Each structure stands twice: as C-alpha cells, then as structure tokens.
Amino acid sequence: xxxxxxxxxxxxxxxxxxxxxxxxxxxxxxxxxxxxxxxxxxxxxxxxxxxxxxxxxxxxxxxxxxxxxxxxxxxxxxxxxxxxxxxxxxxxxxxxxxxxxxxxxxxxxxxxxxxxxxxxxxxxxxxxxxxxxxxxxxxxxxxxxxxxxxxxxxxxxxxxxxxxxxxxxxxxxxxxxxxxxxxxxxxxxxxxxxxxxxxxxxxxxxxxxxxxxxxxxxxxxxxxxxxxxxxxxxxxxxxxxxxxxxxxxxxxxxxxxxxxxxx
Amino acid sequence: xxxxxxxxxxxxxxxxxxxxxxxxxxxxxxxxxxxxxxxxxxxxxxxxxxxxxxxxxxxxxxxxxxxxxxxxxxxxxxxxxxxxxxxxxxxxxxxxxxxxxxxxxxxxxxxxxxxxxxxxxxxxxxxxxxxxxxxxxxxxxxxxxxxxxxxxxxxxxxxxxxxxxxxxxxxxxxxxxxxxxxxxxxxxxxxxxxxxxxxxxxxxxxxxxxxxxxxxxxxxxxxxxxxxxxxxxxxxxxxxxxxxxxxxxxxxxxxxxxxxxxxxxxxxxxxxxxxxxxxxxxxxxxxxxxxxxxxxxxxxxxxxxxxxxxxxxxxxxxxxxxxxxxxxxxxxxxxxxxxxxxxxxxxxxxxx
Numbered sequence: 161x162x163x164x165x166x167x168x169x170x171x172x173x174x175x176x177x178x179x180x181x182x183x184x185x186x187x188x189x190x191x192x193x194x195x196x197x198x199x200x201x202x203x204x205x206x207x208x209x210x211x212x213x214x215x216x217x218x219x220x221x222x223x224x225x226x227x228x229x230x231x232x233x234x235x236x237x238x239x240x241x242x243x244x245x246x247x248x249x250x251x252x253x254x255x256x257x258x259x260x261x262x263x264x265x266x267x268x269x270x271x272x273x274x275x276x277x278x279x280x281x282x283x284x285x286x287x288x289x290x291x292x293x294x295x296x297x298x299x300x301x302x303x304x305x306x307x308x309x310x311x312x313x314x315x316x317x318x319x320x321x322x323x324x325x326x327x328x329x330x331x332x333x334x335x336x337x338x339x340x341x342x343x344x345x346x347x348x349x350x351x352x353x354x355x356x357x358x359x360x361x362x363x364x365x366x367x368x369x370x371x372x373x374x375x376x377x378x379x380x381x382x383x384x385x386x387x388x389x390x391x392x393x394x395x396x397x398x399x400x401x402x403x404x405x406x407x408x409x410x411x412x413x414x415x416x417x418x419x420x421x422x423x
Numbered sequence: 424x425x426x427x428x429x430x431x432x433x434x435x436x437x438x439x440x441x442x443x444x445x446x447x448x449x450x451x452x453x454x455x456x457x458x459x460x461x462x463x464x465x466x467x468x469x470x471x472x473x474x475x476x477x478x479x480x481x482x483x484x485x486x487x488x489x490x491x492x493x494x495x496x497x498x499x500x501x502x503x504x505x506x507x508x509x510x511x512x513x514x515x516x517x518x519x520x521x522x523x524x525x526x527x528x529x530x531x532x533x534x535x536x537x538x539x540x541x542x543x544x545x546x547x548x549x550x551x552x553x554x555x556x557x558x559x560x561x562x563x564x565x566x567x568x569x570x571x572x573x574x575x576x577x578x579x580x581x582x583x584x585x586x587x588x589x590x591x592x593x594x595x596x597x598x599x600x601x602x603x604x605x606x607x608x609x610x611x612x613x614x615x616x617x618x619x620x621x622x623x624x625x626x627x628x629x630x631x632x633x634x635x636x637x638x639x640x641x642x643x644x645x646x647x648x649x650x651x652x653x654x655x656x657x658x659x660x661x662x663x664x665x666x667x668x669x670x671x672x673x674x675x676x677x678x679x680x681x682x683x684x685x686x687x688x689x690x691x692x693x694x695x696x697x698x699x700x701x702x703x704x705x706x707x708x709x710x711x712x713x714x715x716x717x718x719x720x721x722x723x724x725x726x727x728x729x730x731x732x733x734x735x736x737x738x739x740x741x742x743x744x745x746x747x748x749x750x751x752x753x754x755x756x757x758x759x760x761x762x763x764x765x766x767x768x769x770x771x772x773x774x775x
Binding site for chain 1 (some may be wrong): 634637638646649761
C-alpha cells in the first residue's frame with residue numbers, strides 16, 4: 161500500500177561512519193532528586209536505521225525517550241536532531257522538525273473520533289493562521305484515510321477513540337505519529353497489550369515504512385520483535401548504557417544476560 | 424487485509440452504533456451548517472420580536488438572557504472546549520465593566536473628555552483580553568484544580584485591588600455611569616453580540632484551531648508532542664473568551680448605570696457560567712446557550728413559586744443534574760450510553 165511519502169529514498173546502510181546521525185544524544189543526563197534516571201548516555205540514530213532500546217523496568221528507557229523528544233528538560237548533555245542543537249527546544253518544535261513519538265501509556269484524544277484524532281495530528285510546520293481557522297483540508301483527510309487503511313483500522317474511522325480496544329488505540333497512535341510524515345519515529349512499547357496477530361501487523365508496517373525511508377527507534381520488551389527488526393540495539397541499566405551492538409551480539413553479551421534476563 | 428482486528432469487538436462497536444442511528448456523538452450534534460442555519464433563523468426571529476409590540480420589560484429580560492448566553496458560551500470556550508475550568512472568569516467581566524465606567528465617566532487621572540459608549544465598548548473587551556494575556560501566561564501553565572484555584576484567587580484579588588484603587592475606580596463606593604435608557608437599543612446590541620459570539624464558537628469548533636483546543640483538553644502532552652503549540656493556542660482561546668466577556672461586562676455596566684467591586688467581581692457570576700455550560704453540555708456549541716436559557720427560566724420559575732426555598736430547590740436540582748447527566752442536555756442526547764439518565768432514556772426507547 162503506497163503512502164504519500166516526501167522522501168522516497170531507499171534505506172541507507174546503517175552506521176556508515178561518514179554519515180551524520182539523524183538524532184544524537186551526547187552525555188545525556190536526567191536526575192530525579194538523587195536518582196540518576198539517565199546518566200551520561202551517548203546515543204546516535206542514523207538515517208534509515210531501526211534501532212532498539214531495551215533494558216529492565218526502571219532502567220531509564222522512557223525517560224531517555226522523554227529527553228530526546230524534549231518532554232523532559234535534561235540536566236546535562238546535548239541533543240541534536242538533523243544536525244541542529246535541540247537541547248532547549250520545545251516538544252512541538254522538534255515535532256515540526258520531523259520527530260514523532262508514541263507513548264507507553266497510549267495518548268489519544270478519547271472524545272474525538274478516530275478520524276479527527278488523525279486530522280489534528282497533521283504536520284503543523286507550515287500551518288498558517290488562515291489554515292487554522294478552517295476545517296481540515298481534503299488533502300489531510302485523504303492522508304488520514306490512507307494511513308488508517310494502511311494500519312487496518314479504517315473501519316473504525318468514525319468511532320470515538322475512547323471506544324477502541326487497547327491494541328486498536330496503539331495502532332491509532334502510530335497512525336497519528338505518521339500523519340505529519342516524520343523522519344524518525346520513536347515507538348515506546350508499541351506491542352505491549354497487543355495481541356500476537358496485531359503485533360505481526362505492526363512489525364510488517366514498521367518494515368514497510370522503513371523501506372520507504374523512515375527511521376525508527378523502538379523501546380521494546382519483546383525480544384523477538386527487536387531481534388527481527390533492529391539492526392542495532394542499545395541496552396540501558398540503572399540509567400547507564402550497558403551495551404550496544406547487533407541483536408545477536410547483545411543476546412550473547414554476558415552483562416546484558418545478567419542484568420536483563422536475570423540469569 | 425490479512426489481519427483484521429478481533430471480529431467480536433468489531434461487531435459490538437457497530438451494534439452499539441446501530442441502536443441510535445439518528446444520534447451523532449456529542450461533539451457533532453448539529454455542529455455543521457444545519458446548526459448554523461437554525462441559529463441564524465432563531466436570531467432573525469429574535470430580531471423581529473420587538474416588532475410584536477412587547478413591553479420594555481420584555482426587552483430588558485431579552486437582553487439579560489442574551490448576556491447570560493454570551494457569558495456561558497465564552498466560558499465554554501476555555502472551560503468546556505479547552506478543558507481549563509476557569510473559576511474566576513468573572514474577573515474579565517469586572518475588568519470590562521470598570522474600563523467602560525472609567526472611560527465614559529472620565530474618572531480622575533484620565534485625560535478628559537469622556538469617551539462615548541461606542542469607543543469604550545471595544546476598549547472594555549481589549550482591556551479584558553490584555554488582562555487575560557498577562558494573567559494567562561502564568562496561570563495557564565497550571566493544570567486541573569490548580570488553574571481553577573489560581574483564577575478564583577485572581578478574581579478575589581482584583582476585587583480588592585479595585586476596592587483600594589479609589590482614585591481611579593471610586594473604591595467601595597463604585598462608579599455611576601450616565602443614565603441612558605434605551606431598552607430597544609440594548610436589546611439589539613446584545614442580540615448582535617450574542618449572535619456574533621455563538622456563531623464564532625460554532626466556527627471555532629469546526630476549525631483546526633477548535634479541534635486543537637479539544638485535543639489539548641483530551642491530552643495536552645500528546646497535543647504538544649504532535650506539533651501543536653499548546654501555550655499559544657491556550658492563550659489565544661483564553662484571550663478570545665476574555666475579550667467578549669469584557670465586552671459583555673462593559674455593556675452590563677452601561678445598562679446597569681452603577682457598578683461597584685462587589686457587584687461585578689462576584690463568584691456567583693462565574694458559578695452561573697459554569698452551571699449553564701454544564702447543564703447544556705460542556706464543549707458543545709449549542710449546549711451553553713441552551714443551558715443559559717434553561718437556568719434563567721428555572722430561576723424565575725422557582726423564584727416566583729417557591730420564593731423561600733428557591734435557592735435550595737435550584738441547588739438540589741443542580742446536584743441532580745451533575746449526578747444523573749454530567750454531560751448536560753446535549754451531551755445526554757448525543758451519547759445516551761454515557762450517563763445514567765441517558766441509559767434510562769435508551770431503555771425506554773428500546774421498550775417502545
């Protein structure tokens with residue numbers, strides 16, 4: 161299924177050393193009182209990659225996500241997106257630059273219909289005042305329907321988002337994240353609470369989108385999901401980077417096995 | 424389509440929908456052009472009403488109802504659509520009223536000559552909007568009850584500030600405005616303001632701006648993360664709501680010919696706005712006007728029949744409303760499954 165896509169580039173080879181990272185964090189730190197939720201983490205995602213972020217509960221994955229997407233102010237370090245320093249940017253600004261994310265506890269607008277949820281999540285980068293004073297244009301609606309179709313929830317378009325099941329809400333949220341045609345998608349536990357069939361759908365959709373040039377960063381507890389999709393994986397433990405490498409390397413890493421799989 | 428969502432869930436959803444085929448969800452009840460057409464028709468009828476040879480008292484009552492409708496609709500923009508429950512909205516009414524009074528009486532410290540009513544009226548609104556900008560920048564960062572309390576504090580503080588700023592505001596004694604009795608003019612002016620405000624709310628609710636406000640109400644973090652400049656949108660909504668509340672305040676001061684701090688900076692006026700919006704249906708276009716009319720009529724009915732108990736009766740009634748139809752009249756009509764009264768209505772509907 162074709163999605164209107166601004167950059168039809170083939171996925172680039174990950175980790176090419178001469179390439180500039182799309183999203184990069186250097187010595188990112190975030191403290192909650194005396195607790196170092198994220199401590200001196202170096203982090204880079206290159207264009208066209210699917211990168212996984214794993215770690216035990218409370219290891220700082222979501223906090224790192226919040227820092228990268230600018231929902232949390234960081235206490236140290238620097239974040240660059242598309243070569244620009246966004247350390248002090250506001251969330252809507254990085255969103256307009258092309259960063260989309262989903263949330264561990266799904267955030268959809270419950271009292272709005274699925275379609276309206278999608279419409280309002282369009283790209284706000286060049287939205288003029290005149291546009292804002294009008295109903296959503298037909299082009300936005302077309303894109304919304306395409307994406308709903310792509311995610312196989314088109315039949316729910318006129319249902320209130322609050323009436324959807326957990327899995328359907330996850331799909332809707334992914335659709336909302338895709339609406340602005342972002343360059344990178346940060347998915348926070350996109351498969352938790354989703355039935356196995358839907359997980360396959362999500363996996364399949366991520367692959368398709370990646371082939372269309374979208375970059376992904378995934379927080380996941382589902383190791384198979386990570387192993388199937390990701391080219392590189394970061395492991396966090398107690399807010400620090402424990403390991404980094406291909407899924408195969410990570411699964412054989414002693415320290416990771418100790419920390420994560422509790423051997 | 425190899426992997427469809429679970430079929431039984433799907434079946435439930437469509438089954439629920441089919442039960443009330445004629446009822447759209449609350450946020451789209453007459454939200455389209457049909458609703459606006461009906462509204463304009465109503466405005467036309469109201470404009471013809473004085474030609475039926477009514478008394479000047481009827482005109483006064485009419486303009487009072489229009490004031491309530493306008494206030495409720497304005498409050499709904501920030502309280503119902505954006506979800507910022509403003510317990511101090513009467514502060515903008517007061518600011519508007521005082522700006523009007525100060526300008527038309529040419530109170531001390533201001534350069535005379537006095538302003539005319541028509542120059543002072545937009546100034547009342549502008550002053551209220553400016554005040555909303557200054558007060559909204561800090562308070563709109565607060566969420567939920569903290570915002571409500573902060574705004575209530577603002578209202579009380581402004582009442583005292585006005586009371587002690589005697590040289591400008593006349594202090595506790597208040598200000599007397601030039602008495603100009605023009606019931607028919609008041610009626611038409613307020614009709615025009617009400618028509619404009621409610622139509623504007625209708626327009627906003629259809630626009631992406633309005634949808635973004637609802638998105639902010641439903642999930643502010645999500646809205647911000649999806650590219651909406653939530654601060655800007657909230658402030659804009661707040662300023663629009665304050666502007667027209669200020670205009671109404673200015674009009675009220677002019678019509679009433681006397682204002683004092685206890686008369687305009689009153690909590691009761693805010694409570695009225697909240698009650699009317701809630702009774703009609705929070706966040707809907709037509710709910711607050713409906714609620715305003717309903718509460719006005721109800722108050723009069725109770726007042727004339729149960730004079731000693733009318734406040735008690737009104738209070739009991741409101742408790743019942745909140746308990747059994749928290750989504751208001753339009754909300755209950757729109758989505759019957761969401762309230763106990765709605766479910767009751769639905770059961771009757773099925774038995775029939």
